Amino acid sequence: MHHNAITEKGYTVLPPVYDGEAIAQLTSIIESAAQDNASFRRTADLFAIRRVLKEIPALYDAVFTPALRDWIDTLFGKGYFLVKSIYFDKPGASNWFVSYHQDLTISVNTRADIAGFGPWTVKQEQYAVQPPLDILENMFTLRIHLDETDADNGALRVVPGSHRKSVYRAADIDWSMETEDTCAVPQGGVMVMKPLLLHASGRTVNGKSRRVLHLECCNRELPAPLQWAERQSIN
Numbered sequence: 001m002h003h004n005a006i007t008e009k010g011y012t013v014l015p016p017v018y019d020g021e022a023i024a025q026l027t028s029i030i031e032s033a034a035q036d037n038a039s040f041r042r043t044a045d046l047f048a049i050r051r052v053l054k055e056i057p058a059l060y061d062a063v064f065t066p067a068l069r070d071w072i073d074t075l076f077g078k079g080y081f082l083v084k085s086i087y088f089d090k091p092g093a094s095n096w097f098v099s100y101h102q103d104l105t106i107s108v109n110t111r112a113d114i115a116g117f118g119p120w121t122v123k124q125e126q127y128a129v130q131p132p133l134d135i136l137e138n139m140f141t142l143r144i145h146l147d148e149t150d151a152d153n154g155a156l157r158v159v160p161g162s163h164r165k166s167v168y169r170a171a172d173i174d175w176s177m178e179t180e181d182t183c184a185v186p187q188g189g190v191m192v193m194k195p196l197l198l199h200a201s202g203r204t205v206n207g208k209s210r211r212v213l214h215l216e217c218c219n220r221e222l223p224a225p226l227q228w229a230e231r232q233s234i235n
Contacts, residue, residue, distance in 0.1 A: 002014065002074075002075060002192070003074070003075050006075065006140070006192060006193075006194065008160075008161065009158075009160040009161060009181075010158065010160060010161060010162060010163035010164070010193060010194045010196070010197035011158055011160070011181075011183065011191060011192060011193035011194070011197055012191075012192050012193075013183060013184070013185050013189060013190070013191050013192075014071060014189055014190040014191075014192060015186070015189060016186055016187065016188035016189050017065070017067050017068055017071065017144070017188060017189065017190050018065070018067075018144070018188035019188060020187075020188075022062070022065070022188065023146055023187060023188055025062050026059065026062050026063070026144075026146060026213070027146060027211075029056060029058050029059050029062055030049070030052075030056065030059070030087060033049075033055065033056045040055075041124070047088075047089040047091070048086060048087060048088050048089070049086065049087040050086050050123070050124050050126065051085060051086075051107075051126070051229075051230055052085045052086060052087040052213070053082065053085040053215075053230070053232065054085070054230055059213075060232070063144065063213060063215070064234055068142075068190070069234065069235065071190070071192075072142075072217070072234060072235070073235070075140075075192065076140060076217075076219075078235050079219045079235070080140075080217045080218065080219045080234060080235065081217060081218065081219070081228075081231055081232060081233055081234055081235075082215060082216070082217055082230060082231065082232040082233075082234050083106060083107070083139070083216050083217060083218045083228045083229075083230055083231060084106070084107050084214075084215070084216040084229075084230055085213070085214070085215050085216075085230060086213075086214040087211075087212070087213055087214070088210075088211065088212045088214060089209065089210075089211045090153070090154050090204060090209065090210040090211070090212075091204075091209055096154075096203065096204075097154075097200075097201055097202050097203045098200055098201045099170060099200055100157075100159070100170035100173065100198050100199065100200040101170060101198070101199070101200070102162075102167065102168060102195065102196050102197065102198055102199075103136075103141065103195035103196075103216070104130045104136065104167065104195070104196075105121070105128040105129060105130050106128065106129060106130075106131050106135070106136075106216075106218075106228070107123075107126050107127065107128055107228070107229040107230060108127050108128070108129055108222065108226045108227065108228065108229050109127070109225075109226065109227040109228075109229050110127060110225055110226065110227075111127050111129075112225050112226055114223055114226065116131070116132040117129050117130070117131055117132070117226070118130060126229060127229070131222075133166060133167070134220070135218065135220050135222075136195055136196055137194075137196065138218055138219055138220050139194070139195050139216055139217065139218045140192060140193070140194060140195075140216075140217055141192070141193050141194070141195055141214065141215065141216050141217075142190055142191075142192055142213075142214075142215040142216075142217070143156075143185070143190065143191040143192075143193065143212050143213070143214055143215075144190050144212065144213040144215070145185040145186070145187060145188065145189050145190070145191070145210075145211070145212055146187065146188075146211035146212065146213070147187055147208065147209050147210050147211050148185070148186055148187045148208075149184060149185045149210050149212075150182075150184040151182045151184070151202070152204070152205050152206035152208070153204045153205070153206050153207075153208040153209070153210045154201045154202055154203070154204050154210045155182055155183050155184050155185065155201075155202075155210075156182075156183045156191065156193075156199045156200070156201055157180055157181070157182050157183070157199065157200045157201070157202065158180070158181050158183060158193070158197055158198060158199045158200075159173065159178050159179070159180060159181075159197070159198040159199075160179060160181050160197075162178070162196070162197055162198040163193075163194040163195075163196040163197040163198075164196075165196075166196075167196075168196070168198055170198065173198065195216065217234060
């Protein structure tokens with residue numbers, strides 16, 4: 001069921017993978033980490049940690065539990081590795097929102113003039129580039145929810161099936177043909193999605209926090225001299 005949903009709709013929501021004790025452990029590890037470098041970003045509306053599994057190595061074992069690895073094997077098989085990790089904490093009073101977009105860039109170790117890679121940007125001291133489509137099509141994202149999330153505290157809204165339409169700009173969405181799903185996720189649950197799925201996030205209106213660990217995985221190596229900036233084994 002979940003595999004078919006990812007293929008057809010571009011996403012699925014798994015039942016809780018982490019219990020209350022596991023959530024408390026993840027939260028404790030994050031909150032006890034030093035927060036004094038460029039990877040940590042705090043505003044009134046959002047606290048984010050880029051490269052979170054590199055910045056906080058103790059998180060790795062707490063995140064990649066046998067249960068999560070079993071789900072990855074069941075849905076995608078072997079040969080995948082972690083390529084990006086971000087922690088988002090959207091406070092209960094947040095007005096932060098994100099309009100419809102696809103996740104089109106990857107994080108790499110250097111900049112190089114290679115056909116099919118571009119445009120380039122630098123995000124918080126990290127090179128980011130849009131790769132060829134076949135790399136994006138062979139990626140998946142895990143969104144581990146440390147809080148129960150629904151439409152009132154920023155659950156993702158998605159356009160099901162949009163991951164099969166290549167690069168799809170928000171301005172080109174034809175709402176006479178497309179539909180929108182709101183992806184409620186229980187605490188400890190995991191939303192699995194394709195990066196090419198059009199997705200958006202609304203403001204919080206119920207005063208409840210939304211904390212998410214966002215992990216991107218792939219099974220493709222990059223042409224030299226490019227390397228995945230955050231490559232870590234997961235199997």
